[in-house]
Amino acid sequence: MKQTNQLRLLASCFVFSFFSCEQEDAINKNEEDSRNFKVIEVTHHDGRPFSTGDDKSNLNSKYVANAGGGVMMQGFYWDVPAGGTWWNVVKGKVTAWGNAGIESIWLPPASKAQNGPFSMGYDPTDYYDFGNYNQNGTVETRFGSKTELTSLITAAHNENMKVYADIVINHNSGGQSEYNPYTGTNTYTKFNVASGKFIRSYNDFYKNSYGNNDEGSFGGFPDLCHANPYVQDWLWGRADAVGKYYKNTMKFDGWRFDYVKGFGPWVVNQWNANVGGFSVGEYWDGNAATLEWWCDNANSSAFDFACYYKMDEAFDGNDLTKLSTGDMLWKRRPFRAVTFVSNHDTDQIWKKTLAYAYILTHEGYPTIFYRDYEEWLDKNKLNNLIWIHNNKATGNTSILYADNDEYIARRNGYNGNPGLVVYLNNSNAWQERWIQTNWASTTIKDYTGNSSWYPTTQGDKWVKIQCPPNSYSIWSTL
Template structure:
């Protein structure tokens, strides 16, 4: 998340209804889905999420002007061919800062660039038609599309008298879509409690204990979650700032509409991350891994990779990353960090700028191929010191691999124990021309170039 400056403008409240929101919700028909977990990967031709690599398909302050959905549309075929299985989009609906917003100050969850409000019709990223066209192109290329969901807070409401605070608050939301109108009762403080797990940046903080809020966000047939899934075409969810509300919210959302789900729980404590994944029944970004990689590659001490990370404790729930729109601190040796996450357990994510602008795309494509074709099974760390790190993936439906990361300034060689007896192996990165034969006892000498890596498997 990023902090936003709240705009000092009040909006005239429209008297659209003569009844309270509590009365409205009683009139709405709540339709339960026929099954609690929609298997999105069974949509025609989609790769199963987690079978490849996720692409974060944006960065902070992508170009304004409504061109971003078309930009992504032009790239998804190449990404799919490279081995990407899902793309994560920025928050797609209309936000308070209109044509300039990155979407993290949500106003109208049902306006994807079709209503003239908050200073524009299109969002920063484009129109509703362009968004749906891009998602269709992604689906046609086998890619799932993950929505960035911001439900901790809202922005852009008009000022109203608030009986729970004794003053005025910016909590009167009357979006032009006519869906999910909100008032002071739907935010903290209210008649339920004064706060939940945490507010953010001074924004009105949604109260997920209110039945009305639950119904509009995920329960009703016309809820945000079902509209995103059934009308716009999203396949999964990335929940923003999940520290701000209880994990049962994510769990209930996923149980209602299904789909791959990952939370942004920004914490380096492995036990805290693992506890959240258990409670939310969802994946989490592996911030523990991120910070250990920062220590290893920015601090030039690869022994940090020996420390615990979410992927080591609960690999099936770990989404690993080297950079994202908020956090891009691993500058030195960044390709070594990608060699790490793309050869280890967890579901790896590639950052748009790293792939399209900053790093060598050919090397990243090679690592994606290695991840998708060789990096199976459990992991054993074979050697680690300040400059060198060697680990073995033991294989599952493939041969497995041995990755050798060398952060020194010279070529390095080591004898390692593999899973292959009397077998010719090679370096699938092409950095080494060796093709050694493992001994009958499975030992072999491998090498790695300076400030680089090699990945070895059966020829």
């Protein structure tokens, strides 16, 4: 029996020694891999945060001190409840959203559309009917009345939040039939709308005296002709143009332009020059160079679909090197990129928590989807990420390490703010890495609380950090 116990002890020591050596070898290899990784300096600018271009001097301290720039909330999803209640639902959320650090709300198309009380607004009929005229089978829109909309906007402004309107100016719907000499047929292009503003006929849509088509039509709807000076005047030129009415009367602060592939970028450029306000275009394309071209010509931000698709490849495809090597709009134009994880049209990323940790620590203007925040994900974790974004995510970006399972990046700080280091782990085990920070002989912590470590950086600014499985940690100075 004694001999058996001795053998067991020797075997245990051997096994312990074997696994200790194996673990030590893995740690040493991790350190070697980290130190040999060639740091990628992604962006090159003075480090200032994303700005929506407005003067924040009149806002309260929680936004004046917002080091990371803003966070946008998409305040709807496809087929929100009908019945004219949605504006009041969103109004009931604005105080909590403001307290969480949300800077702006993007609302669905607010004017009367062909499908009346059931429309999500993307088939616009009367740009000046916000639920105050009886047409298309209803007075209120799907979302509510004009009074309820203005009350929502006022409530958001009282919380120092901006409100962005979804603008659909590629196509119209709900017109009456009329003979069109340019097609030789009847077309539904006669818009004698109840508001009496922006009356339209066949010559305001392609095919017409200005040509056969523009960059693109949508869904068989009448395709608005922006080459027509009459259309230009009503969209952005005259004192009561659509854009100016939204901005000056309805008090919207900016624009989300729908389906901008359907017309030239000069249209958004002219709108912005004549109306003002923040703008972002839905140019649905995964090519970062194409998005950059559109932004430069439209003088507008764009949703970073290139980033969206690379995140899907990285997190769901189990290859985080896509985050380091992938071309994205935020890498090319950090002050033009509006990043997102999901929206009312597309929701294909499964590992959303990692994706939100990515966009809320990286450059650009991150957008949070209503259902992710209010229904599907952990709101406390998202609020923590919003706080980190607003207080720590500043400066240009350096990628410190990337492999299939791990990704580590550094925001280099700005104007006295130390920035951060974000560690994403897509594996099923805890991971540790030695990385180089911007802080010498400084104690740091994980602001997510996922790690309890309080490591101190060495004199050469290197430090070992850790990250839990299928999760993230975000490090900065105390």
